Amino acid sequence: MERQSASRAVYVGVIGGRRCSDEIAELAFRVGRGIAEQGWILVCGGMGGVMEQACRGARSQNGVTLGILPGDSRDRGNPYLSCSVVTGLGEARNVLVVKSSQALIAIDGSYGTLSEIALANAAGIPVVGLRSWQLDAQENRGQGLFSRVVDDPNEAIQTVKSLIFESF
Numbered sequence: 001m002e003r004q005s006a007s008r009a010v011y012v013g014v015i016g017g018r019r020c021s022d023e024i025a026e027l028a029f030r031v032g033r034g035i036a037e038q039g040w041i042l043v044c045g046g047m048g049g050v051m052e053q054a055c056r057g058a059r060s061q062n063g064v065t066l067g068i069l070p071g072d073s074r075d076r077g078n079p080y081l082s083c084s085v086v087t088g089l090g091e092a093r094n095v096l097v098v099k100s101s102q103a104l105i106a107i108d109g110s111y112g113t114l115s116e117i118a119l120a121n122a123a124g125i126p127v128v129g130l131r132s133w134q135l136d137a138q139e140n141r142g143q144g145l146f147s148r149v150v151d152d153p154n155e156a157i158q159t160v161k162s163l164i165f166e167s168f
Helices: 022-039 050-059 088-101 113-123 154-163
Strands: 011-013 041-044 066-071 081-084 103-107 129-130 148-150
Touching: 011 022, 011 050, 011 088, 011 113, 022 041, 022 050, 022 103, 022 154, 041 050, 050 066, 066 088, 088 113, 103 113, 103 154, 113 129, 129 154, 148 154
Parallel strands: 011 041, 011 103, 041 066, 066 081, 103 129, 129 148
Antiparallel strands: none
16 A cells, blocks of 8 residues: 555545444444545544444555544554544534545444534535445435445445545
């Protein structure tokens, strides 16, 4: 994997809940692995669940993972982080996760994930949904939550690739 300068690197966020089922954990692992295989940097909230499993997947391919932590200590971050930022901001750190990413993949998720989806939409950052929140566009002023909804991790990676590179 060729290293890129920080300004040319691709940063892809993975968002999802701090707790997840085994099935969702496997999806997150595969997404993380796919991000690393592309040579992209994985950005997340740095905690457990979807975030930890995505980081585990990325690290299995020697990928780089960046955790934007909610608390005051690196000790609380998951063990698969390459780098971490300690914010002391709690859930407000979700803004940093979103703004540090060129695209996001939402896997499953809780209310924190929903807030990150909303922040990304407001900022014009594409979000790919993989078994995540559902909201009928008809009931949401004609707007859906996601740039695209996909069925599997490989499709999520290919969709992010097309969304990121069609904007250049």
